[in-house]
Amino acid sequence: MLISALRTVIIYVVLIAVFRITGKRQLGELQPIELVVTLLLSDLAVLPLQESGMPLLSGLVPIAVLVALELLLSAWMMKSNGFSRLISGNPVVVIHEGKLQQKALRQLRLTVEDLTEALRQQGVFDWQEIEYAIAETNGKISVFTVADKSEEKRKASVPLINDGSFITWGLEFCGITKQEVLTFLKKKKCPLRAVLLLTADKQRRYSLTKKEEHL
Amino acid sequence: MKRVGVAVVLLLAVSIGCFLALRTEKRLLSSLLTQTAQVEQLYRQEYKAEAITATEQLADNTQSTLRRCACLLPHSTLTEISVLATALPVILKDGNQDDFLTELSKFRMLLTVVKQMEYPYLENIL
Structure with a gap:
C-alpha cells in the first residue's frame, strides 16, 4: 500500500x-504527434502504479524517451515546414466562397452532417453566412x-x-502564383x-512580417 | 533551444542509464552464474561439505544481487530466483540429492534468461 x-x-x-516541459500546446488543441504522446503517457504512467511488481523505472524511462522525442520533433517541425506538413498535414478548405468542396470532404472522410455539427459548435447556424470554412490540422473547423456582407469584411x-x-494551399486559395509573390x-x-509571415487575400492585398534579424 | 537541450539531456541520461544498467546486470548475474558452475563442480566431485558452504554463499550472494537489481528487473522473476536460491542449501543438506541438480539447473536457467532479457536482440525487442 505504502x-x-x-x-x-x-x-x-x-x-x-x-x-x-512539453509546454502549453499539450494542454490545448492536440496535433497528431501530441495526441500520440499524450495517449502513450497516460498509459505508461498507470502501468507501474497498477503493478507493484514492475520496477518504477520501467514506467519512467519510456516517459523520458517520449518527452525527449516530442521535444525534438516539435523543434524539427518549427525548423522545417516540410516536416511539419508531413506530420501534421495541411489545413483543407471545405467551403470556398460559400460553396461546399465535396472533393475536400471526401478526402477528409467528413460527412456533411459532421461538418454541420462542427459549424454549429462554432456558433454558425446559417450556411448562407459562411464564406470560407477550413479544416485545421488539429481537427477543428475555422x-x-x-454576416454584414460589407465588401470590406x-x-x-x-x-x-x-x-x-x-x-x-494558401497560394491555391488566393489564386496567386509563386512568381507573383516573389515579384x-x-x-x-x-x-x-527573411519572411516570417506573408498573408494575402483574393484581392492580392499583402501583409508582410519580416523575421526579427532582418528588420 | 532550451527545450531541445532538455530533450538531448534526457536522451543522454536514458542512454547512459540503459548502458550502466545493462553492464551492472551482466556483471552481477555473470558472477552468480560462475558461482553456480563452481557449486555444481564441487557437488559432482562429491565434496559435499564444500558444496554446502558454496551453496549457502551462493544463496546469500543471490539475495544481495537481487536487491540491487530490483529497480531494473520485474520483481516476480527476482522472487522466483530468490526462492530457488534459498531452497538450494536445504535440498543439498536434507533432501534428495537428484533434486539438487534439477533445482540448480532451474536456477541457472532463470539467471541466464534474466541476464539475456535486457539485451537489444531482435527477439527481445519484438
Missing part, C-alpha cells in the same frame, strides 16, 4: 514536470462568415509564406528567407 502511494506521488510529480487573408517556405517581395526588397 509503495503504491509513494509511486503515485512520484508519477504525479513526473507528469506535472512532463507537461511543464469559419469565416460574412469579405476579405479572408491566408498565409502564403511561413518562415521562408511557401504554403501551397512582390522583390519590390519590398525582402528576400524569401
